[in-house]
Amino acid sequence: MSPFLSSAPRTEKWHHLRLTLDDGVATVTLARPEKLNALTFGAYADLRDLLAELARERSVRVLVLAGEGRGFCSGGDVDDIIGATLGMDTAQLLDFNRMTGQVVRALRECPFPVIAALHGVAAGAGAVLALAADFRIADPTARFAFLFTRVGLSGGDMGAAYLLPRVVGLGHATRLLMLGEPVRAPEAERIGLISELTEEGEAGTRAAALARRLAEGPALAYAQTKALLTAELDMPLAAAVEMDAATQALLMNGEDYAEFHAAFTEKRPPKWQGR
Numbered sequence: 001m002s003p004f005l006s007s008a009p010r011t012e013k014w015h016h017l018r019l020t021l022d023d024g025v026a027t028v029t030l031a032r033p034e035k036l037n038a039l040t041f042g043a044y045a046d047l048r049d050l051l052a053e054l055a056r057e058r059s060v061r062v063l064v065l066a067g068e069g070r071g072f073c074s075g076g077d078v079d080d081i082i083g084a085t086l087g088m089d090t091a092q093l094l095d096f097n098r099m100t101g102q103v104v105r106a107l108r109e110c111p112f113p114v115i116a117a118l119h120g121v122a123a124g125a126g127a128v129l130a131l132a133a134d135f136r137i138a139d140p141t142a143r144f145a146f147l148f149t150r151v152g153l154s155g156g157d158m159g160a161a162y163l164l165p166r167v168v169g170l171g172h173a174t175r176l177l178m179l180g181e182p183v184r185a186p187e188a189e190r191i192g193l194i195s196e197l198t199e200e201g202e203a204g205t206r207a208a209a210l211a212r213r214l215a216e217g218p219a220l221a222y223a224q225t226k227a228l229l230t231a232e233l234d235m236p237l238a239a240a241v242e243m244d245a246a247t248q249a250l251l252m253n254g255e256d257y258a259e260f261h262a263a264f265t266e267k268r269p270p271k272w273q274g275r
Contacts, residue, residue, distance in 0.1 A: 005056060014050060016043040018068075024061035024215035025208075026054055033069025038077035039125055041084075044099050047129075051106035061215040061222075061274065063110070064207050065133060066117040067126075075124025075147060082151065097157075100125065104159045107132035108230050111223040113214050117207035118142040118194070123182075128158040131167065131193075134226060135210060138194040139203040142185045150180040166233060168192050218256045219274030 018029040028050065030037035054060045067073050076082060085093060107114050107129070116122075116133035123145040130136050130144070146164070148157045155161065155177030164173040168191045176183060189197045198206045214222060224247050232240040251257055255275040263270040 010053060010057075011049070014046050016040060016046040017050070019050065021059070024059065024219075025064065025211045026060045026062070027064045027066065027211075030065075030067045030073050033067075035077060036071045036074035036121060037067040037069065037126070038074045038080075040077050040080045041096070044103055047103045048099060048106060051103070051110055054112075055106070055110040058274075060112055061219045062112050062211045063114045064117055064211050065107075065114060065129065066204060066207070067120070069120075071120025071126075072116070072118045072122040072142070073126025073129060074121050075126050100158045104128060104132045104163075108159075108163075109227075111227070112219065113222055113226060115207045115211055115214075117203045119201070119203050121145070123147055125158060128160050128163075131160065131163050135196070135207075136194045137196045137198060137203050137207040137210065138185050138188065139198045139200050140185045141200060142188065142194070142203070143182045144176070144188055144193060145180060145182040146176050147180045149178060155180070216272065218270075218272045220254060220256060221251060224251060 016032075018031045020027045020029075028047070030039075030043070032038060032040075032043075054063065085096065088096070113135065114133040115135045115137060116130040118130055118136060118138040119141050121143055122130045124147045127144045127146050146155055146160060148155045148160070160177060161173070164177060167173075168176070172191045175181075183191075183193065185194065185197055188194045196206060196210075228240075228243065228247060231243065235243070255273050256270070259272065260270050
């Protein structure tokens with residue numbers, strides 16, 4: 001989390017989502033419940049820019065991504081996006097598809113954990129947003145559907161063909177991305193697509209509790225763990241263990257490592273500073 005900020009001020013109002021900040025926890029709510037939080041061009045752009053802003057701020061230690069109303073996110077808006085893209089040329093289409101990928105990269109590369117609080121539908125791009133989170137907390141109403149082939153497009157959209165096999169394995173990923181069939185919460189838990197299955201209506205509460213736990217923990221250790229999990233997906237073992245060694249050497253010079261030893265010696269809980 002860089003202390004070096006540009007002259008651009010923080011954005012005070014986001015038109016396509018709702019942001020709340022509470023003592024290190026940023027909650028981003030997709031707030032278009034009448035459309036099952038279907039994404040528009042503006043919503044994608046807001047997510048891309050908001051994540052970049054939050055990543056530059058030391059105050060944010062964890063992010064919760066949620067959806068208002070009956071579901072998490074039904075994917076791209078059929079009229080506002082699919083209809084509009086039919087009139088675009090190749091350059092415009094490439095710009096749009098790169099922007100959606102930038103949102104997923106931002107979720108994976110931001111220096112804090114991301115928790116998706118899931119209920120109801122997470123379809124298309126909504127399923128990929130949830131997939132890009134570090135934790136997926138879902139209630140029994142949650143269902144995932146990677147619908148891209150059902151509209152005549154590749155199932156490998158927004159990094160799904162990269163991320164999904166690494167979460168559920170190649171066999172399950174092939175089935176989900178090829179067929180686009182819905183996966184309900186019990187199966188999603190069985191194949192490892194969700195981190196925790198809650199009682200109905202409790203996903204938001206459990207996500208908030210996990211967010212508070214993470215926000216009160218060693219933020220730099222979490223940030224580096226996330227960075228290594230992403231970076232080492234495609235590394236040979238020798239490179240991975242060398243990166244692990246360099247990271248640990250840096251963190252062993254940090255304040256939190258010394259604080260743990262002091263707290264252990266004094267028989268008290270550590271007071272993590274994230275440094």
